[in-house]
Amino acid sequence: MNWQEISGNWVILPRQPLGMIHFLGGALVGTAPHLSYRTLLEWLPKQGYGVIATPFLSTFDHGAIARQVLSQFESVFDRLQAQNRLGQDYLPIYGLGHSMGCKLHLLIGSAFQVKRAGNIFLAYNNYPAMRAVPFLESFQGNPALTVEFVPSPAETQAIIAQEYEVRRNLLIQFSNDDIDQTRSLEEVLLQRFPSMTAVQTLPGNHLTPLSQDMAWQTGDIFTPFDAIAQWFKQESTRDLNQLKREILRWLNPTIGFQ
Secondary structure (H helix, E strand, O other): OOOEEEOOEEEEOOOOOOEEEEEEOOOOHHHOHHHHOHHHHHHHHHHOEEEEEOOOOOOOEHHHHHHHHHHHHHHHHHHHHHOOOOOOOOOOEEEEEEOHHHHHHHHHHHHOOOOOOEEEEEOOOOOOHHHHOHHHHHHOOOHHHOOOOEOOHHHHHHHHHHHOOOOOEEEEEEEEOOOOOHHHHHHHHHHHOOOOEEEEEEEEEOOHHHOOOOOOOOOOOOOHHHHHHHHHHHHHHHHHHHHHHHHHHHHOOOOOOO
């Protein structure tokens, strides 16, 4: 299975998909999700799930980004259906987001009437612009230059609390993540859908979903650098594998982990 670029999206499909996953990555790394999240996303088709990863450029208007990535996703999904590449008339659609991508899926599920079997949120982040964009700190004392994301963090929380309609949700936070805000999202979603919201804390950090397989070739003599590289690979692989298990268990408990 190889990636295909279709209508501005990156698509990878198994022969008979069990479902379709719409993936949105974090700020900056979301511009090339098929590369930044390659190991995680290429694993999903091996479990039977198609992936449509939609790139986006970060701006302050998160509402506009959400509208754009939804339009791109629906365009390619309809095209795949018309080409009979999805194998069945009904295919469950799941949202999968990391960091800023979580906020985009939340806005999509609040502002638009979308059919989603569920959403998975990895390391949700909803910081204000002053904290999320480092150079803005230099303008903090000048009201004329003060900017904020649209919707703002507070507005986003209110929108989710009042309008979010995707009932089944999985929230995953990582144990060593200083910028995670999953708990604030958990409070809101548990109020809306208490029996359909699951929360997991896994080992790892904010970059765990970006972990990549590393091919480290040792020389004739095993050096301390080889030991460090192997340790790092084992640690990152273990955390990513745990993440994969939880995602798969939530998507389809009947499928064995591969």
